Amino acid sequence: MTIAKLGYTLLGLFIVWNWGFLMGAIFRKIGARVSGRIGIPFYQPWINFFKSVGVRTTITHGVMYYLGPVFRLTGGIGLLFFMPLIYTGDPNGMWTNFSFEGDLILILYFQLFGMLGMAMGAGEGGHPYSAMGIARGLAQHAAVELPLTLAILSIAIQYDTFSMYKIVEAQQGGFQNWVLFTNPFAAGAIILAMLGAMGHSPFNLVKAPNEILIGPATEYEGTYLGFMQSAGSILHVMEAVLFMNLVFGGATSWPELIVKTFLIYFWSVFVGMVFPRYKIEQSITWFFKVPLVLGVLAIIVFSF
């Protein structure tokens, strides 16, 4: 059973990886279309990945530098391993992966894990821009984490569980049962925090390509970069899955997952396309203003 489950999880990982690439390409195409361009071919991310893997030179800044992308990938994979992808009605069924009671806390941790990995690698890289980028990244992540955690706690209080599976289960039976409608404050906080977590404008100052040269990843090239791209695509999908599970009722089938993650991700692109980015302190202030208030409200509403 466990072996079969592992198999399904790995298959899920493979699907998510590919879907992440495809989704990235589609969003770049949509963005291009808003600009009036044709945009990249939809298979471009795969080519980019193979090309990156095929780079001959490897530079190193020490062991931690290697581990940066690995940690980031671990963050993504960890999210996938302990989060149900598709609700099947069976808590131990396929596609529920290794979800268990209390996995919500682990997931919150894994969500941060990728950023910590980046921090490690970037710090080891020694480039001032990576240091600057990661400092901003961690600061923003902290600011995002607070309203997000509050909102998740509110949901946990609402359903009285720390199991992702149960939260999804509770939302089944029609969209009126989604947290979006049953707990609008938490949903609001999560939807806004999502903007920060997804790393699009106005909250993409971690990378800021024309300011601090892609930030933490400045020094990464070749295979590391390929790994990072993979990790990024997995993380993006998994974050979308996380928010889908938390707020939008989870998915009961792969098509539903694909549609929902797409739409969730689209939200950050939709905003990011037309807004410039905040400076780091503006960004933090913003998260401490709107989403935090919503998160606190969500807690208050369900605590009392």
Next chain:
Amino acid sequence: MINKFLGFEPDESKLPSKRAKIGAEIDLSSQKYQKIWLGPNHPGVTGNMAMELWVEGNTVVKAKTHVGYLHRGFEKLIERRLYVQGFPTSIRMCVAEPDTNEYLIATCTEQLSGYDKEVPEMAKWLRMLSLEMARLQGLLRGVPGQGGTFALGLGVQWGVYLRDLILDRFEELTGGRVYHMYIIPGGVRGLLPDGFKARLEDNLKEIDDFIVRIKKLMFHNAVFKKRAIGLGVITPEMVDKYGIVGTTARASGVKRDVRKDDPYLYYDQLDFDPPTDTDGDVYARTWVRWQELIQTVDLLRQIMAKMPEKGDIRANMPNVLHWRIPKGETYVRLESGRGEYGMYYVTDGSDKPRRVNLRGPSYTHGVALLEDMLVGADVADVHALMVSLQTCPPEIER
């Protein structure tokens, strides 16, 4: 000191210590500050220049600009070229708006040789047309470019597309896409092609549409406002102190426009009023440029309506191969998209100029003003400040 004998007391309050240092003294060994370099290999820096920044966290405490990465020694090169040969060379001095250089070097030679009266009327109108088109293409890059500095890339995408359309018109009119080499001493190098006006009008209509869209995208954008308002304020007092010109000065409420102050060509026949603002911050500067975009489109329409259909394009000039200009010196200026753009031209009676010196707005904006303005700014704003001053490095170092 002589002034004292003459009975004039210089205003001492305006005289800081003569041994004043520029910028703060930063002791890097205190470990309080980090030093970072922006550029020259940096996609955000305008052109190819470097900023050496001492930062405390994200705040710049001292800044130094480093130029010279694009130095080609134009002024030296033009000294060993004939007058007519100088003009293709001069264009490259500033890539963003090359026609201004053409106009300056042509007018300087004409004024010194006395041919400025003989430039045909048609040529003058065509010169105006190409200058205004150059301003338009510069603004189409510049106005959304300010949004681009804050990572609002969408406007840049639209703007550069429309700029390309104007470049197509340039290509039709002048035969060149970026380097037009159109305004030659004595006149211009071609009449309007057939159907040019109609095609330009089509483009202008598209630009009209763009002007509205860019307003919605940038000037009614909460985040853009948050970033730009109050950033890099230039007070009216600073304008004279730093030699600030053009839209940058106008955004601070100081109305400086060479087209009005010292009208050249037929600008006195056109109906326009340079836009101004009072805030002097990045938002105001961008806003003034956006208004100027509207105005430029209007000016182009006026020019097209007023210009004659046919006419001579070049005055009867001596053989360019051994054209000599008597000894003299002059300073010619014009209003480029970035402000007063001038050229000091000295001849010594030979067939080559003695000295050519360009006065570009970037020279004053991009070094002294920028360095002072960056102190206390956020690292994230460095790029935005640079673009808001319309720094063009090749014009600083030439």
Next chain:
Amino acid sequence: MNLKDILTPFTAWSRVVKDPVTIKDPLSREGAPRYRGFHDNDVETCIGCGTCEAICENEAIDLVPVEGIETKDGDSGLRPKIDYGRCCWCALCVDICTTNSLRLTNEFKWVDTDPDNFRFIPGVDEKDWYKKEEGWRKPEPNYHFYPQERVKMEELGPEERGDSFIEFVKGYSKEQAQQEADRCVECGICIGTCPAHMGIPEYIKAVRNDDMEEGLKILYETNPLPEICGRICTHKCETVCSVGVNGDPLSIRWLKRYIADQVPAEQYHEILDTKKIYKDDKKVAIIGAGPAGLSAAYYLSLLGHNVTIFEKLDKPGGMMRYGIPEYRLPYDQIDKDVNYILSLGVELKTNTTVDEEMFKKLQKDYDAVFVSTGLHLGRSTRIPGSDHEHVFQSIDLLRKITAGEEIMVPEKIVVIGGGNVAMDITRSLARLQRAKYGKVQIITTSLESEEEMPADREEVVEAREEGATIDPGWGPKEIEIVDGKIKGLHVVKVLSVFDEDHRFNPKFDENQKKFFEGDMIVESIGQAPDLSYIPKEIDEQLERGPRGRYLISEYNQTSVEWLFAGGDIVVGPDVIHGIADGHKAAVGIDNYLNSKK
């Protein structure tokens, strides 16, 4: 932060439903019709003048020889080769191109891995963009990099000049000369065509710089008779002038005259630095004080040899004095040039006819002899009646006019001939007629049609202005003589003068006839040399060429090593050829004398 500011930017998303504006196939997109792309050159029209090279501020253009293109008069045989490692596509080379052969096509894509490939000869090296019609060409209208029209030379009007023999061309003023000199593009195509290979661009440059001393020095390097040449040279240079391909050619002749006119005769020695010339003991005899003789004398004396000129007539100058009327070439100007040459220590013996005996004596007494006796015998048409006493040779009449002898000037005159000499005699006689009768009745006819007439265009125009009738295209048939008096000339229409092989072979249409009334006929159809003074035994040793002329080496040495020949007797009737011959002969004689030591 108000709600409007948050919501308005989202309107940008409306673009997502519109089609992209991207160019679908950018690689096959054409440049604009005026686009300055890659070069093309029409090698047939190009003359290789090199103005493109001169104006290129990047030194991107080289002139290189091209296989299959011959160097000939008016075409250097060189073609521009462009280095695309230098070019900046300013198209100044196109704008200044004298022949309008260079252009830019609107092709602009050239990608290569080898940087050395970016050099090519437009129009010669195979490139696929030549077929493109569009691209940058010289702009229209009134767009010239050098003035197209020559500066008008001030002349006396026909009324004023028709009365007398005073010089009617006034010469340039300083401003005019500089303005005209300014038009020169300094290509140097003219140098090869000028028989004397004068440094034309350089002396024009001297005019531009107002440096007459320098100009005079350059003139005397190759031509010791600038005053004369500046007036009556046949200016072959102007026919090949690259400025003249589109527009008027430069008036090179008048500029030469301008330089010579500006310098007073007294300053020549100082400027040309000929005050002290070391003389050796070599002696050279020159027979004939025409342009060739004088020129040889000048250069020989500069080389330090002792020169003696023998002249049959009483004044030096030869055909220049006795063949060319004074209104074209005033005698004082001849004297100015000749006197300067004589002042270098050249001995001149006028009124000395060299005959066979004397010639032998010369051979004995002198180290070398230069023969330049010119063409002083007129050719006759040999038509019936041409042996009448009132049928004259123009050359004899001109000599007489110069010598001040009385000649017959009847009321009606017919001149046969279409060359410059015919024009000279026509105009001289017209002046005399006007002086005598107050009106001009002179008809000049020639075999050649108006277009083919060898005379200079302006000569014909001016002759007409002065009242002469020029009626070309008629072949003389017979001179009608009634009662021993000439009544006139019968002519028939000429269909063609030359056959397909460009040989002289006139064809007539006997049905079209005309009759020119006249009391006197002047024949001016060519001249012949009189070489009777050369002894038989020497004459036999001399090799002759196809038309009976002596064969000479490139330094004018005949097959008899001490004998040099030059001027009209070996090359066509032309002052500048004579001068060039004299110069070459001087070099040849010098070489010969040095080798003899």
Next chain:
Amino acid sequence: MNEILDKIKQKYNAEDVTVQRERLAFVTVAKDLAIDAVTWLRDYEGFSHFVMMSCVDWMEEGKFQLLYLLHNPDTKIDIGVKTYIDRENPVMESAHHLWKQIWTYQRELHEAFGIDFPGSPRVDENFVLEGWDDIPHMRREFNTKEYSEKTYFPRPGRKTYDPATYMQEKLYPNQPVTAKRKDNDK
């Protein structure tokens, strides 16, 4: 225009006054009076806009000509205050206290012509060049083409022919060439 020129003439012994255009004039002032004249123009005559500072190398006369070009935004008049300094020992009083951008000009002129402005900030720092070891590059005696050929070795293999000499050689192979030769390898 004339009024202000008269004043300058009176106060600062200005010579060589040329009115180039209606509203542009150049005056020459002695070296030690130049900065004072500029200060006076700025503080009392309203020439508050500093247009540019420039230097011309009159090598033949052994002088550098410095130019301070001022603009009066009210009357729209430009006045160029010129002064000549010795080429052998080029030192000029610094004017960086008058306008903020002047130190940049002085830094450039220091590098380009070797003129010293004692007291001007950062005047010894490189402006556009790095590791320059030749004479100041804008001086007239510096031959940039020679330097470029010597230093950056252009791509070899180019040869050009002068039409005049080439024609003579081709058409008259055995005669001396009279045209001046311009042939050179590039």
Next chain:
Amino acid sequence: MSEKDMNSKVSEMLARSEANAKNSGKKFVRPEDEEREVVAPDGSIIKVNPIYDYFSGARPEEEKPRNGIVEKFLNWARAESIWVLGFGTGCGSIEIPPLVTPRFDMFRFGVQMRPTPRQSNAFIISGYLSVKTLKRVIRTYEQMPSPKYVLALGSCTINGGMYYDSYSTINRLDHYIPVDVYIAGCMPRPEALLAGFGKLKELIKAGKAEKANEYARNFDWYKANQKKIVKDWNMPDYNW
């Protein structure tokens, strides 16, 4: 501490350690950093001091392509995914914005801009290079991972272009870094640039774009050429 003080301190330190090394009789440099003489391809002998001459610390090494179909597949991937470094070195950089914007849109051909040299594999030298920029260009080029490609735009890179007589700009780029593709023009139009990318793709797919290895192989020759003109070899105090 000012820059001058820093530099003098550094040189002081170097001098001290050198003296120490002399005293102890031991070399203080690693063997690969020792000064040595090498023979350039054209036969000339070049002195090399790795400590001062190499930006990358060690000399670049030739990295052999893999065998057979793997390399072919990778070459295809490299050709279809060209990442261009966003370093506007000359006036050609004015034609880059049209390429990344709607009109010409090079993204559809798999070409995109990257901000950092570590992540780019194509370097557009957009025209003239002043010596000051050349120094940075060499450093940036050496930072880029192999395989890397160089596109040279315009006349200036071929034979000096307009600035053939300038004291500040180099005349031929191939003396300093190897160039894969030259594009004629001044400036080359965006279309010409796209044609250049097309040519580069062909070369990569054919396995002919191995100039990075050529640079490594002829490293000393390139270094010698660079050393001839870059006189002030020390970088400013970049601390990375």
